[in-house]
Every structure is written in structure tokens, then in C-alpha cells.
Amino acid sequence: xxxxxxxxxxxxxxxxxxxxxxxxxxxxxxxxxxxxxxxxxxxxxxxxxxxxxxxxxxxxxxxxxxxxxxxxxxxxxxxxxxxxxxxxxxxxxxxxxxxxxxxxxxxxxxxxxxxxxxxxxxxxxxxxxxxxxxxxxxxxxxxxxxxxxxxxxxxxxxxxxxxxxxxxxxxxxxxxxxxxxxxxxxxxxxxxxxxxxxxxxxxxxxxxxxxxxxxxxxxxxxxxxxxxxxxxxxxxxxxxxxxxxxxxxxxxxxxxxxxxxxxxxxxxxx
Numbered sequence: 001x002x003x004x005x006x007x008x009x010x011x012x013x014x015x016x017x018x019x020x021x022x023x024x025x026x027x028x029x030x031x032x033x034x035x036x037x038x039x040x041x042x043x044x045x046x047x048x049x050x051x052x053x054x055x056x057x058x059x060x061x062x063x064x065x066x067x068x069x070x071x072x073x074x075x076x077x078x079x080x081x082x083x084x085x086x087x088x089x090x091x092x093x094x095x096x097x098x099x100x101x102x103x104x105x106x107x108x109x110x111x112x113x114x115x116x117x118x119x120x121x122x123x124x125x126x127x128x129x130x131x132x133x134x135x136x137x138x139x140x141x142x143x144x145x146x147x148x149x150x151x152x153x154x155x156x157x158x159x160x161x162x163x164x165x166x167x168x169x170x171x172x173x174x175x176x177x178x179x180x181x182x183x184x185x186x187x188x189x190x191x192x193x194x195x196x197x198x199x200x201x202x203x204x205x206x207x208x209x210x211x212x213x214x215x216x217x218x219x220x221x222x223x224x225x226x227x228x229x230x231x232x233x234x235x236x237x238x239x240x241x242x243x244x245x246x247x248x249x250x251x252x253x254x255x256x257x258x259x260x261x262x263x264x265x266x267x268x269x270x
Contacts, residue, residue: 003082003118007048008111010103011036011068018044018259019107020051020058026115027109036068041075046147053137055081061114061121063088063106073126082123086113127228135225141188141218148181192221202229 003023010017016034021027032047034040048055059066060076060083062069076083094113114121127135155174158167196206202224209220224230 003057005048005053005058006111006114006118007058007060008107008109008114009062010061010110011062011072011105012103013068015103016044017070017103017107018184019111019116020048021108021111023057023115026112029111031104031107032175036071038071038075045079055079059083059114059118059121059123061086061110061118063110069196070126072270077126084114084121084124086110086121092177095117108223116258128199130195130200130202131225132231133195133198134221137188137192137195138218138225139223141185141192144181144185147176148185151178151181170187189217193217196221205229211230 006021006023006026008019008021011228016036018032020030030051032044034044034047045055058081060081062072062083062085064085064087073083073085091110091113094117126132133248151174154225155171155178158171158174161167162171196203205224206220208216209216209223
């Protein structure tokens with residue numbers, strides 16, 4: 001699908017900075033700021049219409065800024081408008097965007113980036129409700145695990161110094177807290193298993209991943225999340241590069257793409 005207009009949007013917690021340009025004149029941009037709310041999204045579409053632009057013939061491009069982008073993506077999806085999310089690191093390398101300095105300039109550069117590269121940008125859809133649940137559960141489990149590791153280390157330090165200082169009360173309470181966290185992790189794992197059963201395709205892919213020797217539930221769920229149930233990458237090589245286990249050769253030198261959360265470091269079986 002070809003597009004005539006490109007809207008670059010810089011998203012923060014409270015606001016959207018939107019810039020609009022035509023395919024034939026990427027340096028001539030219109031700009032406006034909106035609230036990052038449903039009302040603001042509707043105002044965005046009215047502003048686009050006021051510019052005598054057909055939203056259906058436009059391509060929206062935003063930085064992937066986590067949950068700040070979620071509501072706008074839902075809105076655009078409901079309106080059946082084409083959009084994509086690009087990693088801030090990729091934009092920074094491509095255009096030299098410096099976060100936090102000038103949101104208006106960032107929005108304009110995102111629009112220009114979309115105009116220049118839209119043929120290689122893939123319109124996207126939000127993950128299914130099942131995958132979004134799994135993503136939130138995994139994030140919750142990660143927080144519990146980090147707390148558990150920290151608490152175990154603190155508990156050991158307290159025990160090591162118990163001959164010098166009476167830490168019995170703190171040790172007792174910490175052990176109770178540790179048991180509670182371990183129980184919460186167990187319940188979270190059970191909840192993830194239940195969520196997987198809600199989507200037949202997710203369930204089938206989970207079963208296939210888990211059939212590989214050495215792949216447990218957490219690693220399998222991580223694969224489902226990062227690949228969006230194996231729809232986010234065109235082939236296995238792309239995912240291998242993203243995961244940091246295979247280099248991608250360019251005209252200059254090979255390099256390795258590494259995910260922000262460190263997929264292999266966090267979830268790979270030991």
C-alpha cells in the first residue's frame with residue numbers, strides 16, 4: 001500500500017507532538033500538539049482533516065515508548081488507520097534524534113523518517129489480548145524475581161552478622177516475606193498457564209516451543225511475547241539478530257542487534 005501523507009508523532013505521558021508532511025515535500029511540515037487522551041486523539045484526526053489530508057491515505061509513525069503509546073495504537077487500530085512503531089535507538093541512529101530536547105523537532109524528524117523509509121516499514125497491529133496479558137504477567141514475575149534475589153542476599157548478610165548483632169526479628173520477617181514472594185511467583189506461573197489456554201494459536205505455538213529440549217515455560221512465554229506469537233519477524237534470522245545470537249552483515253561491518261530487555265540473558269535456560 002502506498003501513502004501520500006506521513007504523520008510523525010512524539011509521545012510523552014501527557015502530550016502528543018504531531019508533524020505532518022507530504023510524500024513529495026518532506027521538508028514542508030505542519031505541526032500541532034495534542035493531549036495524550038482519547039479526546040486528544042480525536043482532535044488529532046480533526047486537525048489532519050483541517051489540513052485537507054485524508055487520514056486513510058496517511059501513515060502514522062511513532063517511537064515505541066512503552067505503555068504511553070498503547071492508547072493511541074488502540075485508537076488508530078479502531079479507526080482502521082495504518083501505523084507503525086519504531087525503536088528510539090533506531091531513530092536516533094538514523095536521524096540523530098536526541099530525546100528530551102525538542103519534541104517538536106523530534107516529531108518532524110519522525111515524519112520525515114516515515115516519508116523516506118515507509119516502503120521498508122511494516123504497518124503493525126497490537127498483540128492479542130492474550131499476549132498483552134502474558135507481557136504484563138511476565139513483567140510482574142520479573143519484578144518478583146528481582147525482589148526475591150535481593151531479599152535472599154540481604155537475608156544471608158543478616159545471618160552472617162547475627163553473631164555480632166541480634167537480627168532475629170528481621171531474619172524471621174524476611175523469611176516470611178521470601179516465602180510470600182515465592183508463593184506469588186508460583187501463582188503468577190499458574191496464571192500464565194491459564195492465559196495461554198485462552199488463545200488456541202498461542203497455545204499451539206507454546207506447545208511447539210516447549211517441545212524443544214531445555215526450553216521451559218518462562219523461556220517459551222518470552223519467545224511468544226518478543227515475537228508477538230511469531231508475527232513480528234519475517235524469518236528466524238531476524239529474530240536471532242534481535243536476540244543477539246547472530247550477527248547481521250552490512251556494507252560496513254557485521255553487527256549484532258540486542259533487545260533492550262536482554263531476551264537471552266533473562267530467559268535462556270542455563
